[in-house]
Amino acid sequence: MPTPELLVKNLKVSFAALKKELIAVRGISYQLNQGEILALVGESGCGKTVSALSILRLIQEPPGKIVSGEIFFAGKDLLKLKKKELQDLRGKDIAMIFQDPMTSLNPVLTIGEQIIETLLRHTSLSRKKAREKSFRLLEQVEIPSPKQKLDQYPHQLSGGMRQRVMIAMALSCSPRILIADEPTTALDVLIQAQILSLLKKIKNDTQMSILLITHDLGVVAEVAERAMVMYAGEIVESGSVNDLFRSPLHPYTMGLMESIPTLETTQQKLSKLKEISGTVPSLSQVPFGCPFHPRCSEAETRCKTDKPKLKKISQTHSVSCWLH
Numbered sequence: 001m002p003t004p005e006l007l008v009k010n011l012k013v014s015f016a017a018l019k020k021e022l023i024a025v026r027g028i029s030y031q032l033n034q035g036e037i038l039a040l041v042g043e044s045g046c047g048k049t050v051s052a053l054s055i056l057r058l059i060q061e062p063p064g065k066i067v068s069g070e071i072f073f074a075g076k077d078l079l080k081l082k083k084k085e086l087q088d089l090r091g092k093d094i095a096m097i098f099q100d101p102m103t104s105l106n107p108v109l110t111i112g113e114q115i116i117e118t119l120l121r122h123t124s125l126s127r128k129k130a131r132e133k134s135f136r137l138l139e140q141v142e143i144p145s146p147k148q149k150l151d152q153y154p155h156q157l158s159g160g161m162r163q164r165v166m167i168a169m170a171l172s173c174s175p176r177i178l179i180a181d182e183p184t185t186a187l188d189v190l191i192q193a194q195i196l197s198l199l200k201k202i203k204n205d206t207q208m209s210i211l212l213i214t215h216d217l218g219v220v221a222e223v224a225e226r227a228m229v230m231y232a233g234e235i236v237e238s239g240s241v242n243d244l245f246r247s248p249l250h251p252y253t254m255g256l257m258e259s260i261p262t263l264e265t266t267q268q269k270l271s272k273l274k275e276i277s278g279t280v281p282s283l284s285q286v287p288f289g290c291p292f293h294p295r296c297s298e299a300e301t302r303c304k305t306d307k308p309k310l311k312k313i314s315q316t317h318s319v320s321c322w323l324h
């Protein structure tokens, strides 16, 4: 049995808006195993980022609120930790990188100062040793001329280099878990491939567990071992990447798969790519029954009134759909 590094149970997150409670995450449960890359996939607004931010309690409260659930890491429920305990854990045991490194890096501090600051906050290293370690971290994330980069400011680096700096900062305290929220979305295809291969290498070298948030199934196929598909705040299908790509079961997952352009998709055939009709429901109008039913070509009468539960189909594969 794989060892769970992180165990999320029945997590529910809501936001207050115009005196209404809008539920963004509707009771999701999953585990992230040691040394694996687990992807959380879905369209914008499906709740994937909110659920990831909840792990480190980075949801702004109010208007956000973690309504219920448990998140276990190292035998502790993160939702019950005191503020100080949580601050000690952030960056040290669980680190996070975001889509746009420019908004996460401080524009008025050099790269070196920012990494050193993280090291001084979480380790007992002296400033001199912290600078030496910062240099080694930049080498580890394959930044050319690392000594020179330490003294540069974020705006002097390209988007790909800034993302490597973010990864170096995330790695600085050797965290057990890395949460990567759309880490390659703002990058061009070539740089995206380099960053993904760097994440894979780091995972293999360190046995770190990575929770990868993405809307891009190409990214999932490239690096993840398992994936969970989210729709309207719920996990509707989960399985090994093999399960999901070879035999998707939920009509939403099938729709996502059919909308991926392949190497065989020529310019002429692009117009024939299938799309999922309709749009993701807004948080204030999540349909009764199966939340996907207004967009589902397989919907039956009961789909409009009864909600299917996530059901295990095999050892690795689960789906919530009345067809299964």
Ligand code: SF4
Residues within 6 Å of the ligand: 250, 251, 252, 290, 291, 292, 293, 294, 296, 297, 298, 299, 300, 303, 308, 320, 321, 322, 323
């Ligand atoms: Fe479609 Fe019904 Fe399955 Fe929902 S439960 S995905 S509406 S067939």
